[in-house]
Amino acid sequence: MPVAATAASPLETQSWVAALRSPRRLRIEVLGGLVVALALIPEAISFSIIAGVDPRIGLFASFTMAVTIAFTGGRPAMISAATGSVALVVAPLSKEYGLDYLIATVILAGVLQIVLGGLGVAKLMRFIPRSVMIGFVNALAILIFLAQLPHLIDVPWLVYPMVAVGIVLIIALPRITSVVPAPLVAIVLLTAATMVFGLSLPDVGDEGELPRSLPSLLIPDVPLDWETLTIIAPFALTMALVGLLESLMTAKFVDDITDTHSDKSRESIGQGIANLVTGFFGGMGGCAMIGQTMINVKGSGARTRISTFLAGVFLLILVVGLGDLVAQIPMAALVAVMIMVSVGTMDWHSLHPKTLHRMPRSETAVMLSTVIVTVATNNLAYGVAVGVIVAMVLFARRVAHLTSVERVGEEDTDDDGTIDTRVYKVHGELFFASSNDLVYQFDYVDDPQNVVIDLTGADIWDASTVATLDAIRQRYEAKGKNVVITGLDGASLDRHDRLSGHLAGGH
16 A cells, blocks of 8 residues: 555645634534534444444444544545445345454455555546436435434424424524534534423434443454355455445545545545454444535535544544433434435436426436436445446447448549449447447448448447458458458557457457
8 A cells, every 4th residue: 555645635734734723613623523423323323223233333433434534534524434335235244144254344345445445446436427426416315315204204293393493493593603513503402402391202312222432452253264255255345345436426526515626546545444443443334424424514614634533533422421411312403404414415406497408318317317226225336336337328329329431432443434443431439339330331232343441530449340340341352342441540540450350250
């Protein structure tokens, strides 16, 4: 692992140092971290339940992930913790093999993320279209909202006015003052009202037991042999890829919101280091969380690593030192916060009728496919993968239709009045999708003795196109006619000369 991958840039150092020197900025970072910590508690507990482990495993993972990524990550102010996507991946393993195998998987996933980060996997982000990014964001907004529904069904009627009051506070308070984050005010006021009036409402304590002690170093008790590796490796690889995908997509989203650039390779390696640390402290692993990140970046206005670090520290203090008090926070307060996070995360402009009317149908189809698959599977990786595939297919189809073959001339080289040469001109980008029909664009029977195929206006991108050109040549030669291919240069000429005649089976 290159040392530069985790070294803070001068600009980043200046950012958090400046925050320490600015009371206003430091207050924003501290309060942002506190709000995130409060919101992390029920999330970590629920994800632990999904993964089939004790709630403490998820809480400890959120603490170690947040604190570690504050130092090793490439995107300041982004929050990493135990996540639902990772929980879904490791749930079958945890159920069948137990906690020790889960921890071993988290450690291996961390190693894989470090390796993938070092190999530059983050550069693959350039191949994710904007429409997939929008679908990713909209799907996350829907998932965040859907995750709140269990807290709004079959609950005391007082929950609904409490949630409504919380939402009103979060909307109205920023218009009066921004000194304290509105979500924190809503949580404090609703908790105080519940305690003062003795209201019987579902609270954080109902979600699961909070830890009473600090996390400790833990070495998984698993055999160090090939059989163990075959068990944990598929889960570790899936966890590593899902975690990197979600983290890098979230980092790109925060880049756009803050109009700044982050080091994606460093973020990839940082996620691996954070999962390594988490595994050795008995956590379930995780990745970036867009919901908590939006609370931190948009809701609280945090911009530095200080808020990320303090989110982890406050989380540990709250659940270990102030567990009895935290357990009394009504879920209605946290539901109100997360509903507003969902509203703020959704890209409403992308759903406006004018935008949909103006946008090409293919772009809308990619966005919708990403949303539908993500929401249906509750897995962001599946949604993004399907969105990218749909985008590639639609792009290939669109480009394929831009290829044309034009008959541009005939020549009588012997001056006897008989046409003995015909010239075809091919335009467009030639690859597997566009060149498949190329072989049917020529008149093999009625063309004269000599045929010229001019590729000046075309480019050859793959072996399929070379095989198609070979097939065209073979068809003409089978009828005793000569074919000359002209107009190639650069990479297209090199690719044709290198492969032509060496692709068995022709077309």
